[in-house]
Amino acid sequence: MSNGSSTIAALLRECGSSRDLARGRQLHSQILSAGYRSTVLENSLVRMYGDCGSLDEAVDAFSRISSRNVFSWNILLSAFAQRGHLDLARALFEKLPQRCIVSWTEMVSAYAQHGHFQSSFVLFRRMQLEGTRPTYVTYATMIDSCAEAAALGDGRAIHERILQLGYFPGILVIGNSLINFYSSCGAVEEALDVFQSMRRRDLITWSTIVSGYAWNGLGERSAQLFQFMLLEGLDPSSVTLVNVLTSCSHGGLLDFGRRLFVFVTAEVPGFPVCREHYDCLVDLLGRSGRLEEALELMESMPFEPTALGRMSFAASCRKQHLEGDLNLLYEDTNYMALKGA
DNA sequence: TTGGAATAGC
Secondary structure: OOHHHHHHHHHHHHHHOOOOOHHHHHHHHHHHHOOOOHHHHHHHHHHHHHHOHHHHHHHHHHHHHOOOOOHHHHHHHHHHOOOHHHHHHHOOOOOOOOOHHHHHHHHHHHHHHHHHHHHHHHHHHHHHOOOOOOOOOHHHHHHHHHHOOOOOOOOHHHHHHHHHHOOOOOOOOHHHHHHHHHHHOOOHHHHHHHHOOOOOOOHHHHHHHHHHHHHHOHHHHHHHHHHHHHHOOOOHHHHHHHHHHHHHHHHHEEEEEEHHHHHHHHHHOHHHHHOOHHHHHHHHHHHHHOOHHHHHHHHOOOOOHHHHHHHHHHHHHOOOOOOOOOHHHHHHHHHHHHHHO
């Protein structure tokens, strides 16, 4: 019987990560008709609805839990926090019957992810004053917060603390966050120092450092590191390509980005090319001032551009203060953007 | 069972 409910919990989890609300609801009614009742399962339902973005149903499922535990509360908090309902999340947080390190970290992380750098810092301090010890996840969150705010000094201080606590170089995600932090602040040499002192590196580590160089306009070194990544036997994932192409856009690396796209899609067997990659390419061309090429690509690519892709193209046109012929092009795409949005 | 993995222009 408990076997059955753990299988259902896993299925619910799948629905959440693929945002398959319809299937989640279906499972929900199956659970009800089978008469399954356990807090684990009820918590999984709240989580599924939260992950699918249906907060009303998450709240409803929460309110029906017969005996709520600390997991139930944290899952609800996370549903509010991750959808950006910071006030709701905060109110819940201050009433929470039991508050643990996960609740604190979730709240700190929510502020960081939505650009409230000060609030995340204040809460991080309060948490320690109230006697809760941060874990490495909390520190990784704080490093992300500093990356988001480009707060080089604060991030360095946290880096120091991380070293004192011994969370680096041993813990992989701490290293990954630090690389992201230093390169977001333009401190690529420090990002490389972190990269080199890591004991273990995964695909995220490599793609973060490759992106970091691209983001800062250092195409040669980015390309070099990308080669090393392949030599290490790591295949770029779909996310890696989006990530690096986006960084190329930011760093103005038109040639590297274009070559990378061609290489990966042609040379990596079974690489899952999707519309997001084409959107990135359109964005890269647009930002590099190649508006006509971007438009050609939009018309010839094997996927319909997404609303985001169209918007980014329209933004490139607007940014370049188009005149003459290109004005027409702007009108067209603006129209497309409006239609697509 | 809950919080670390990502898709980043201001």
